[in-house]
Amino acid sequence: MTDAEVARAVGDAAGALLLKIQEEGADGDRGDREANRLILDMLRSMRPDDPVLSEESADDPIRLASRRVWIVDPLDGTREFAEGREDWAVHIALAIDGAPAVGAVALPRRGITLSSDAPPPLPPAAAPPRMLISRTRPSQLCAAVSQALDAPTLGMGSAGAKAMAVVLGEAEIYLHSGGQHQWDNCAPVAVALAAGLHASRIDGSPLVYNQPGSSMPDLLICRRELADTVLDQVAKCDF
Numbered sequence: 001m002t003d004a005e006v007a008r009a010v011g012d013a014a015g016a017l018l019l020k021i022q023e024e025g026a027d028g029d030r031g032d033r034e035a036n037r038l039i040l041d042m043l044r045s046m047r048p049d050d051p052v053l054s055e056e057s058a059d060d061p062i063r064l065a066s067r068r069v070w071i072v073d074p075l076d077g078t079r080e081f082a083e084g085r086e087d088w089a090v091h092i093a094l095a096i097d098g099a100p101a102v103g104a105v106a107l108p109r110r111g112i113t114l115s116s117d118a119p120p121p122l123p124p125a126a127a128p129p130r131m132l133i134s135r136t137r138p139s140q141l142c143a144a145v146s147q148a149l150d151a152p153t154l155g156m157g158s159a160g161a162k163a164m165a166v167v168l169g170e171a172e173i174y175l176h177s178g179g180q181h182q183w184d185n186c187a188p189v190a191v192a193l194a195a196g197l198h199a200s201r202i203d204g205s206p207l208v209y210n211q212p213g214s215s216m217p218d219l220l221i222c223r224r225e226l227a228d229t230v231l232d233q234v235a236k237c238d239f
Contacts, residue, residue, distance in 0.1 A: 001046065004117035007092040007104035007187070010042045011115075014074060014090045015108030018081070022109075028078035032056050035074035035090065043070055050094075055183045059214070069095050069210045073183040077158025079136070086110055087135075089160030091187035095209035100199075103190025105160045114164055119195035122169055125223050129172035130154055132162040141177045141202075145233045149173075163188030163221050167195045173222040173230060177202060181214040189221065198227035202234045 001009065014035045021031045036056035043052055051063035052070045063069045070093065075081055077088030086109030094102035104115040114120070128150045133142045135155035146153050154171055156162045162174045163185070186209050189199045201207060202218040204227075222230055 002117065003047075003094050003102045004104070004115055006043075006046050007094060007102050008113055008115045008117075010039055010046075010072075011090045011092045011104040011106035011113050013042060014039050014092075015106035015113065018075060018088075018090065019108045022081055022084065028075060028082040031075045031081055032078060036072075039072050039074050039092065043072075053182060053210070053214070055181065061212075063210060064212060066210075067097050071095055071183050071186040071209060073160070073187070076160045076184060080157035080161075085157060087157035087161040089158050089164070089188075091160050091183060093183075093187035093190050093209075095186060098208045098210050100186050100190035100193065100207065100209055103187035103194075105164050105187050105191055107161060107164060112164075114167055114191050116190045116194035119167060119191060122167075122196060122223075125169075125172050125225075128152070129223070129226055130170075131173040131175060132156050132165055132171045134176075134178065137178055139177050141234065141237055142175050144237045145175060145230060148233045148236075149229070159184045159219075160188050163192055166197060166221050166223075167192055172226060174220070175202065175222075175230065175234070176219045177217070180216045180219060182209050182211070182216050183214070185216060185219050189219075192221045196224065198222050198224045200227070200231075202231070204231045
């Protein structure tokens with residue numbers, strides 16, 4: 001199997017398990033725990049030489065000496081999962097030399113897994129562009145930029161669900177400034193880049209993975225033709 005096929009297979013398997021757990025009414029902690037165990041078991045079987053950075057496991061610094069590191073979030077959007085919503089995701093990514101080389105994002109309640117080896121074609125963009133924001137913690141930066149662009153805002157749960165909404169053409173901009181971790185966006189960024197979207201930090205610098213600290217403070221995923229405009233508006237904001 002190719003790395004992308006591995007990512008998709010692992011994401012699909014974890015998604016199927018999480019659907020069963022959600023249907024049983026279990027909490028997100030059980031979902032996190034059991035999906036993480038399944039993902040680690042599958043990756044150890046399929047790619048035994050590659051280290052893994054997971055939100056739900058202790059970090060092993062040996063990964064820093066490896067060119068290839070799987071970066072996974074077994075359940076992105078634990079709150080949404082526990083509430084019975086559909087805007088949660090499974091993230092399976094492979095970073096190579098710090099770049100988000102391969103990714104799969106499963107949206108199990110929607111029956112969709114998007115992967116970097118077969119991204120969907122982008123439909124025509126809406127005008128004005130639509131901006132995705134956190135449904136529970138919308139930031140002042142997002143409010144200011146959306147106002148400047150006259151962009152309607154759409155509240156949504158997990159980072160993966162928001163990023164994939166841009167990939168699917170359901171919005172044009174996903175801007176985040178509230179703090180994330182490498183596992184929150186490595187897989188979504190890999191899929192977004194493969195789909196032809198722009199992805200960067202909010203100062204325009206590249207997103208670099210397999211770093212010593214897990215923090216990834218901010219993120220912009222958007223249509224390429226909007227990137228300069230959004231970055232310019234971010235630079236004008238004092239947040």
